Amino acid sequence: xxxxxxxxxxxxxxxxxxxxRDEFVEALAAVVDSGxxxxxxxxxxxxxxxxxxxxxxxxVGCASGSDALLLALMALDIKAxxxxxxxxxxxFASVSCITRLGATPVFVDICPDTFNIDPQCVAxxxxxxxKAIIPVHLFGQCAQIDRICQIASEHDIPVIEDAAQAIGAAxxxxxxxxxxxxGCFSFYPTKNLGAMGDAGMLTSGDAxxxxxxxxxxGHGMRPRYYHQAVGINSRIDxxxxxxxxxxxxxxxxxITSRSKIASRYMQLLGDGGLVGPDQIVxxxxxxxxxxVWNQFGIRIGGGRRDALRAYLAERGxxxxxYYPVPMxxxxxxxxxxxxxxTLPETERASAEILNLPIFPSLTEAEQQQVVDCIGGYYQxxxxxxx
Numbered sequence: 001x002x003x004x005x006x007x008x009x010x011x012x013x014x015x016x017x018x019x020x021r022d023e024f025v026e027a028l029a030a031v032v033d034s035g036x037x038x039x040x041x042x043x044x045x046x047x048x049x050x051x052x053x054x055x056x057x058x059x060v061g062c063a064s065g066s067d068a069l070l071l072a073l074m075a076l077d078i079k080a081x082x083x084x085x086x087x088x089x090x091x092f093a094s095v096s097c098i099t100r101l102g103a104t105p106v107f108v109d110i111c112p113d114t115f116n117i118d119p120q121c122v123a124x125x126x127x128x129x130x131k132a133i134i135p136v137h138l139f140g141q142c143a144q145i146d147r148i149c150q151i152a153s154e155h156d157i158p159v160i161e162d163a164a165q166a167i168g169a170a171x172x173x174x175x176x177x178x179x180x181x182x183g184c185f186s187f188y189p190t191k192n193l194g195a196m197g198d199a200g201m202l203t204s205g206d207a208x209x210x211x212x213x214x215x216x217x218g219h220g221m222r223p224r225y226y227h228q229a230v231g232i233n234s235r236i237d238x239x240x241x242x243x244x245x246x247x248x249x250x251x252x253x254x255i256t257s258r259s260k261i262a263s264r265y266m267q268l269l270g271d272g273g274l275v276g277p278d279q280i281v282x283x284x285x286x287x288x289x290x291x292v293w294n295q296f297g298i299r300i301g302g303g304r305r306d307a308l309r310a311y312l313a314e315r316g317x318x319x320x321x322y323y324p325v326p327m328x329x330x331x332x333x334x335x336x337x338x339x340x341x342t343l344p345e346t347e348r349a350s351a352e353i354l355n356l357p358i359f360p361s362l363t364e365a366e367q368q369q370v371v372d373c374i375g376g377y378y379q380x381x382x383x384x385x386x
Contacts, residue, residue, distance in 0.1 A: 008366045010318030011359040013189055016254070020246055024196075027242040040238030046245050050185070050201050053167075053248065054177040058210030060202045061236035062217050065164040065186025068200040069097035071234060072160045072182040073132060075212040078103045082131040087117040088326040089346040090136045094162050095327045098134075105336060106130070107328040109343040113284035115297065115353070116143035118345075123151050133159050137166035137176050139322070139355075140192065140258075140294035141286060145171050145179045160184065165294040167193045168255050172288050177203040182213065187236075187244055192258070192294050193251050199240040257360035258293035261367065265296055265356065268371040278302045279378060281352075295322060296358040304381075305354050311377045317370050320355045 017024070027042070034040055043061055051059035062068050078084060080102035086094055088107040098105045108121035117135045133152050135143040145161065152159045159180035163169070166176040167185050177183025187199035204210045215222055220231030266282055274280050281299035285291050300308055309319050326346045328337050356370055 006366075006369065007316035008318060008357055008362075008369050010320055010355075010357050011190055012361060013194065013359075015361045016359055020250060023246045024243055027246050028239060031238045031242050034238075037238050038235060040241070042238050042241040042245055043236055046236070046241040046248070047201070049245065049248055051203060053251075054175045054183065054203045056178045056183070056203045056205045058204045058207065060204075060210055060213045060217060061241065062200045062202060062213075063234040063236065064198045065184060065188065065200040066093035066097065067217075067232070067234040068164075068184035068186070068202045069093055069134070069160070069162060070100060071202060071213050071216050071232070072184055073097050073101055073103070074216050074231075075182070075209060076132055076158055076160075078131055081129065083127060083129040084132045084134060085122055085125050085130060086134045086327075087136050087138075087346070088328040088343050089115060089323060089349055090138065090162070090327060091164070091323065092327065092330070093164070094134055094136050095333065099333075103131070104129075105327070105333070107326075107336070107343060107346075109345045110349065111144075112345045112348070114141055114143075114286055114289075115139065115349055116141065117148070119144050119147040119151060122148055126151075126155055126157070130155070130157055133157055134162050135159065135180075136162040136164075137169055139283075139297055140166050140169055140292040142166060142169050142171035142176050142289050144286070144288075145176075146288075149179055164188075165191065166292060167191070168251060168290075168292045170290040171286075173290070178205065181206060181209055187240070192254060192292055193244065193247055195240040196243050197240055199236045199244065200234075201236070254360040255292045258358060259291070261358050261360075261362055262291070262293045262296055264364065264367055265358075265371070268367060269298075269374070272371055272375050274371070274374055274378060276301075280374070293358055295355045297322065297353050297355045299349075299352040300354050301352065303351075304377075305352055308374065308377050309354055311380075312370075312373050315373050315376075317373050318357050321350075321353060322355050323353075324350055326350050 047059040082103040084098045161180040161183040163176040164186035169176040183203040185201040187195040216231035220229035
């Protein structure tokens with residue numbers, strides 16, 4: 001149990017994995033005994049299970065979520081002169097996949113409540129050079145993907161879903177990764193479905209797209225030593241697939257735990273009198289979305305975010321800022337913003353967001369400690385002001 005001198009980590013992968021250790025060992029031992037470290041049966045089985053879970057016909061394993069995004073754009077033949085619409089409030093990989101192919105990211109703003117890409121901004125950013133749209137389902141909650149897909153369809157533009165943080169999420173009860181031409185998932189160890197290393201997956205309801213993705217992920221080679229296209233080497237190894245198959249069986253329980261933790265935060269922070277425009281703004285759940293809570297992001301008003309984070313750290317409470325610098329302000333993308341244009345909601349979110357500990361085995365006592373520390377910060381401020 002958490003006590004006054006107990007630290008609360010941002011996440012604890014070991015604690016979450018421990019109950020399934022025997023299952024992992026058994027699955028990994030079977031791979032060792034088989035000697036099929038690449039292209040083993042677990043890889044195909046995982047692809048089949050992810051496709052079923054995501055309610056699509058096809059799933060293609062790859063080496064990472066970053067590669068999944070890159071492969072999706074490669075399959076669309078994205079190249080120099082093309083534009084791809086993407087939010088700036090996201091992780092680097094959502095954008096680097098575009099620039100690696102010589103194309104131009106077109107950054108658009110987010111909705112202030114969900115932190116997800118604003119469909120109206122997407123519509124306004126479309127030009128004759130727009131060749132793809134990458135909505136990011138941030139923090140485990142789908143963007144307004146129905147509206148985005150409708151806008152894209154009107155212009156005959158493919159949608160590539162960045163669902164790296166959103167396996168298990170849904171919009172209008174339709175799973176993330178099943179709306180666009182392709183869905184891109186990350187199995188980085190800290191994700192809701194995390195491997196023991198790097199791994200990723202692409203989903204698609206289009207057989208031609210899925211076949212193209214599989215070809216490009218294997219050096220563009222078919223048959224062996226005959227290269228139809230210039231692909232890359234991106235595959236999920238059998239060890240990671242075996243681990244992920246074990247964890248997929250427990251994903252529903254993990255999501256349920258995360259949802260309970262998120263609800264408890266909402267109640268504890270509200271009951272503690274900590275919610276308000278100059279204190280904490282709680283996360284918003286879109287009524288059409290099923291949120292899987294990869295992150296629990298609060299807004300800290302009044303310019304106090306960094307001071308609160310330092311206060312928590314001093315008391316052993318973990319937190320993180322996803323993301324402190326939006327992509328349009330990153331040094332490596334300065335050349336894309338020569339006119340100094342701004343994205344006001346993105347920049348405000350980067351200045352105010354603070355992500356609190358959330359993982360399936362986080363205890364109620366630990367949550368209470370997090371909330372008590374936040375309350376202590378505001379109480380100290382009130383006393384100082386008096």
